[in-house]
Amino acid sequence: MFSQESDFALSRTADTLQEDDQRAKILYNNAIDWYNQGQFDSAFRALNIVTMIDQEFTSALNNSGFVKYMLKDYPGAIIDFDAAIDLEPNAKSYFGRGLTNMAMDSLQRAKSDFTEAITWDPNYPQAFYYRGGIHYTLSDYSLAIDDYTRAISLKNDYAYAYNDRGSAHLNAEHLEQARDDYYKASLLEPGLFFAFNSLGGVKMQLEDYESAAADFTATIKINPDYYIALNNRGIAKYRLEDYERAIVDFTKALEINPDFLNALNNRGNARYKLEDYGGAVDDYNQVLNQDTLRGGTYLNRGISKEMMRDEKGACADWQKAVDLGITVAEGYLKQCKGN
Numbered sequence: 001m002f003s004q005e006s007d008f009a010l011s012r013t014a015d016t017l018q019e020d021d022q023r024a025k026i027l028y029n030n031a032i033d034w035y036n037q038g039q040f041d042s043a044f045r046a047l048n049i050v051t052m053i054d055q056e057f058t059s060a061l062n063n064s065g066f067v068k069y070m071l072k073d074y075p076g077a078i079i080d081f082d083a084a085i086d087l088e089p090n091a092k093s094y095f096g097r098g099l100t101n102m103a104m105d106s107l108q109r110a111k112s113d114f115t116e117a118i119t120w121d122p123n124y125p126q127a128f129y130y131r132g133g134i135h136y137t138l139s140d141y142s143l144a145i146d147d148y149t150r151a152i153s154l155k156n157d158y159a160y161a162y163n164d165r166g167s168a169h170l171n172a173e174h175l176e177q178a179r180d181d182y183y184k185a186s187l188l189e190p191g192l193f194f195a196f197n198s199l200g201g202v203k204m205q206l207e208d209y210e211s212a213a214a215d216f217t218a219t220i221k222i223n224p225d226y227y228i229a230l231n232n233r234g235i236a237k238y239r240l241e242d243y244e245r246a247i248v249d250f251t252k253a254l255e256i257n258p259d260f261l262n263a264l265n266n267r268g269n270a271r272y273k274l275e276d277y278g279g280a281v282d283d284y285n286q287v288l289n290q291d292t293l294r295g296g297t298y299l300n301r302g303i304s305k306e307m308m309r310d311e312k313g314a315c316a317d318w319q320k321a322v323d324l325g326i327t328v329a330e331g332y333l334k335q336c337k338g339n
Helices: 002-036 040-053 058-070 074-087 091-103 107-120 125-137 141-154 159-171 175-188 193-205 209-222 227-239 243-256 261-273 277-290 295-307 311-323 329-333
Strands: none
Touching (some): 002 058, 091 107, 091 125, 125 159, 141 159, 159 193, 175 193, 193 209, 193 227, 243 261, 277 295, 295 311
């Protein structure tokens, strides 16, 4: 009798384990679908049940970690990735933990995790890309370029890697290489507005103002509210001596972000060029009301006041500019009485 009851219990246990295994697989597949649809809360609940049923389901632990990462539950994500690595070390787990450490500003730990991911899978372009991002953040542009290059060699349509390698080249003062990378990124991903903006920025440094203005226009077409591109296009037009259109761009930038002092200052400069000295002073006044440490703005306001025959006001501004370290203002200050 005892033997028959034991056999029955074992049979029931086996059936239950099989049912649990099937249920875990169904829930896991549902969780993957929900994750891909951006339904992270539903994916989280499903994967939580899966990992309770089978605590050694490495893929479930990995994906649970990624879901928690997306939900910004970084400590929870670390626990899941650690458990997956303890069970079965793999590139995906190290990569996920690297992303999580990166989000927590633990850059050295993240770099170590991405390196481990690459060790387990040398053909993992995203691991190279994100490790390159850490090198970039740490201002090690040479290593960043190396990692971005490796990512591109593994995934030749990797627009973000081209864009970020362009930024690394730019910081390393490799202007032509930066220009070429931003251009490639914009071709691969036409909606990547910041690639067009960065491309325009490099061309500004190369003094190719017409082409830069076209790139800023492309940026604005993709993202009409990107006031930085409007300001940049205004600067390009200023350099081309198209001051009226420059003012239009600076004004549009200020309509989107009234606190963008660079656009306000630049509009003052353009107004000065059009001999609208009163308008220039008005813009410079607004800038200095919010930021009293802009020595260059004091210098330019002084020059505008001089043109309006306000010698006292001009001299006061030039003195302030000198006090703030603008050495060129010393020459103007010599014109003032008592200097």
